[in-house]
Amino acid sequence: MSIRHPKTHLHRTWASAYAAAVCALLVATSVADLANAADGPPVSPRGNVAPPVQFLNDVVPLLTRLHCNSGGCHGKATGQNGFKLSLLGFEPDFDYAALVSEARGRRLFPADPNQSLLLTKATGVVPHGGGRRLDTDSDDYRMLRDWIAAGAPAPRPDDPRLVRLELEPKRGELQRNSQRQLRVTAHFSDGTNRDVTRQSVYVSNVPEVADVDDSGLITTQPRVGLFAVMVRFGDQLGAYYGAVPRGDTAPTNAVKGPAEMSKIDHHLLAGWNRLGIAPSPPADDAAFIRRASLDICGTLPTADEVTSYLNDTQADKRKRLVDRLLNRPEYATYFALKWADILQNRGRGYSTSKQRPGTTLFSAWIRDSIATNKPYDQFAAEILTASGSQQQNPPAIWYRSVRTQQDYVESVAQAFLGVRIQCAQCHHHPAEFWSQADYYGLAAVFSRVGRKGGFTDAEVPTNEIIYLKQAGEVRHPRTGKVLGPRPLGGPDFDLSPYDDPRQAFARWMTAPENPFFARTMANRLWGHFMGRGIIHPIDDARSTNPPSNPELLDELAREFVKSRYDIKHLIRLITTSSAYGLSSVPNESNSDDLQSFARFYPRRLSAEVLLDGISQVLEVPTQFSGGPGIFPPGTRAIGLPDENVPMNFLDVFGRPARTSACECERSDARRWRKRWNW
């Protein structure tokens, strides 16, 4: 089961601080611990005497469990037949008003609770579009009835609040085609706890490996792999992390790693052993130089380069090759192309001749930053805090394509923090902790981005001046409250009216302890080289989409921070890892693996690299039509300033339109039907 947005398929579900916290926990937990946890004691049933029914902790979770407040029913933005609840019960005050006060109070009838519309609808006594949800003799029915009979007490400030969920077990290994029951305990602020297994909602992220039913019973499938089950009760989330190893064919710890094991290799090996998957053998040198040249420089190696590499007999030849490639200008050019996609350096508009100086300037700035190995924290901060004339300060051109509150939040979250927070624009994120306050608090960081000057005869204005406006406020769309600038997860920044909130945000984001920043880049680069992120998709970290190898991701992130955000260092770590050097030919144990990097996952060349490769092999440079100038001879597709250089080949092979910060915009599916006219 996957979480779908009620309104649009474009809407995706997302990541969290929680994922980070869970990952941190996992780092401290060895594989052996996981095995032990799998056989932990069963959760004790509810031990406390039942307290009076509480709206917050009893009624709302029940509405969630019965799907009353789901996106398809009363939880959608317009409600259902005049009855609207907050999506998944994240706003209990709103729900209380809807049940008790709205519609002249006709939904509840305390004098004869059984005649309450809420109950007669739910039991199907009165026709209900949602069908029969409750039996009159069920506990749930009785609980609702008792609550109504007690006068539908409102949540009180001193009501115990749900503090956290405890899962039992938290993680574990499961045999293929086996079952495991999850137990969920809710802990409250008054120190009490109770079993809410039956009241919780469960979702698996890889149902092909393990599915979960409404009662929290996990059923593994014949496939090997890792999975996570998200558990939600009230406004709290929990996750169970499971592994389904092969078990039968590859005994645990049987796989041997390379002779010299780096930390990265250790974590990879642990991952393989955990699932009982054997890695493919190392790729041969010819494959490796081709792979590394294409991945680092977006460029095919020449015959001479290949020959001299093959003839090199020294042990550190791969390392030296990587260093050589990282020092080539093509490295900067190729990664600048990638970043120009993410940073939406878009040339499309009415007047290319007037947009091109800007896109050229920005792409050149990105390329220079990469060529000089500008620390990644500085690179990101310079973009986010960019100010001044777009004619003179290239990173300010980021604000040309990124113009609205929505653009700011989503681009920053996706590009630098690796989370998709879009859902929280309209409602509390269903699979994460992100609330609307988080979304609009982040929007408030950019609320004082002012624009002036520029000319507007193009689709988007060009040559604007980005400056710090005197005022600009963001209001919570539901409460109307003015929200101060705050980072994801809060609290608000402490700022004077003369401070630029973006600078505070940049400091928070690039701090070594930031849970998102370094990990996102580590994952992004891992995804670039391995064809798949440790969290996949790379910008969609969330507790329902955990990293396939948290220790590996943490190790990479830690190294990245330790090296002061040295991107080349991170690339060296990845490209000299044993996984990157593996053959892409699968063996019997890893053929359907897409999580543990036990073989190199083959992929198609990207549009620009493919075109340049063809030009290189045929020794016929591509002529790109420029405008207003002429691209000098030898200009390569990876070096084009923006996506608005007409070239059908590139469009057919998936050149993105640069309309979002998502790398998923670059398609490796061919667009033959649309573009097959070259």
Place this chain on the structure above:
Amino acid sequence: MDSSHSNRIVPAQRHSTIDGLGGLGATGVSPVRRGRHWRHASGTRQQRIKSTLKSLTSCLTAVAWLVALAFSSPVLAQPNPTLSSVFPPGGRAGTSVELTVAGSGLAKLTTLHCSSAELTFEKTGTNRVRINIPPQTPPGCYDLRAMCVDGLSSPRAFIIGTREELLEAEPNESIKTATSVPLNAVVNGRIEKKGDIDQLRFVAKQGQHIVVECQAERIDSQLRAVLEVYDSSGKRLAVNRGYFGIDPLIHFRVPADGSYIVKVFDLIYGGGADYSYRLSIGNTPRVIFSHPAVIQTGKTTRVTLYGWNLTTKIPPAQASIAGSAATVDNSFDHIEIDVTPPADEGSQRVRLQSNQLAVDGFAFHFPGSDEPIQIGVTDVPVVRDQSANYAPDAAQSLSIPCEVSGQLIDGDERDWYAIDARRGEVLWLEGFAARIGAPMDLDISVLDSSGKRELARFRDEVKNIGGNSFPTAHLDPAGRWVAPANGRYLILVRNLIGDLSRDARRIYRLSVRREEPDFHLALVDHPGTPAALNVRRGGRTTVDVLAFRSRGMTGTIRVSAKNLPPGIQCPDVYLGPGINRAPLTLSATDSAEALIHNLQLVGHSKPVGGWDQEATVTAQQPHGRKVRGGTVIRTGAPNGSARLTSEIPFAVTAEAPLRITADGNETRSHDLYGEMKVRHSPGGILDVAVQIDRRDVSFQAPVQLVGVGLPALIRHQAATIPAGQSKGYVSFHLPPTLPVGRYTIAVKAVTTVPADKAKGKPQSVTVFSNPVTFDVQPAAFVVEIDADAPKQIGRGKVLQVKYSARRINGFIGKIHTELTAPEKVIGLRGRGVTFVGQTDSGNIQIIANTDAPLGQQPFVRFYAIGVVEDQPVFHGSCFLNLEIIE
């Protein structure tokens, strides 16, 4: 071909493409579409093809004729020579250089004209001139113009330097063909075609601090230059795409002895004849800016110069590439030096943009360097910011008036100042940052003494009084503040476009002064395109004066010319209250000599004794404000630009075909009062009599008149002088809200002159009148017509119209009213009444005879004369807007 021909062709073509009409085009050849099939109406195939071609040719000829017509009717009858490039764009003092000029309208180039009089020229070819630069010529930016048969051209920048000058030579696209250049030379080059890349090689020694600088935008070039420096192994050491605005500069410490390559190309790989540049590579002193950025007039001041190679002590051990590559870092050498501002402004020599007019300063040249920098001057004491003024409780105390020179090196740095002010005291705060070349958007706030409560905030000057062709808006703040109570107040200065970088170039001037009105003046090209001042013998030319008013300057400003050569007139121009643009006219008599002369204009505010007290004027403002020149460099967005010029030269050229003379103070002949001098007041009508002086009796076409340079409150008005007549009127209603003061407007006349024998086409001609200056004095009454009054009168009919002459300013005299017009309308009569005592309204009877002229009578008005002791003193009038119908 006459127009009826084209009328015949075009519809025929149009018909032929309309589905189902079935008819033939006028040429009888067009295919006609019926249903889904194309059929030819008649003729054999060959005939059809032939006819089609013929029809096409006719059509094209018609179109070409129309296009030619569009282009052959210029706004100015006078051709407008425009210089688009001079190459090389600079030369070394003490040498002679052969220049090639390019542009439009440069027929029969005779010589060049430079803003420095010492330069001499000799023509060496059709578009080539040798220029001799005397050795003592101070380095800097000068204006060159071409002198042609049609007059002087618009200018292009020409740089005079102290270094050796070289010419770029193609081919130099690759490292192999890179041109070798010595250090401390300037290469004059051109990105002559799209995609061109120029490469230069130089040899340098380890530890040398090399400055590579490209001037392109600053020499009016179209090039947006990118500079790159490579070492001999082909590794790029540095790149820059904009240091002075968009002009790049790279400075770096040479890492090892050897040869280095400099590449220069256009950002978007454009190129062309106008893509010239000056590229210097050297290790001699280069000054970028000074701190303080402003010094007090007449006072020798110690300033810190920021730049490179200002001291010779460069320890080789520290040799490194500044900024490691990619971007240029902002580390500077400094040197302290005493600077005395010159007694007069001298020639400009530093290129200033159109929005930098209000920055007073002078060109300062540091000995040994190649280029001067601009240092500001002010008449109030200058203080430097203290390094510890970053917080409210450490605010630096200022005494008023003063000007602060400060620096906000960090992007989020704040400077705090404290002032003591008395209740009601009016202060003007003004910041200069963007206008002195600092990459900043300055913001000034006034806060209470705690620094917590903001009392006022001053933002960008967004008013663009120069329009698109002479943009004057900028990012610097200015504003007026009145102290609400006696006490101490804080002033906060910060930068709204600071990022995370440190940049010593973030230097600013903060002026804190009382309300002492001031202004600056510039001349701008009248048509809004690049142009120069050329006046024809016996004719006139018009240019606009722009006034930048500051610190509460609202009064009238007078602009007058000094030291005019014989035969040239340039009457004074008055920019009335709040007016910031007025037409200035230069006239030449029939006998004026052909010459080039620098127009010297001075602006004065109204002296206490009034305008007519000439002696008082000179005594109070011995110098006045010099009027600067301005020129459009390029039109159009986004790269349209304009700049100031050092001087305002004009040329006297061939004879004018006609001349018009306007008079706004013509006396009026009245039945009762005889010749009356009209006193203009708000709520009255200004009649401008226009006399046409046709040089050729065959020029008899009608002349259309329209007012130009009208204050915004006065509505535009047009009139036509019928064919064959040489005098007419154009009249303007002065609205009751028009402030009292002296104003100047002009009249534009458009007519056609008969075909030139050689060219054979009638020419449209636009000429401007002399300035029309008039005083607007307080009114005694305001004439108004009943809003419901009929707007039409039939021939032979009588009309009653209600009107009033509302008395104001305590006037109780007799008011005589009548219906009149500057030129009598035959057959239209009106009998007014006379208001006495408190009366001020009545009816007028209007009679249209059967021979009254049909149509609108735009200038017919009610006229009221206020009488004091039987003298016609006050005048007021109001248009009737009457149309005579059958």
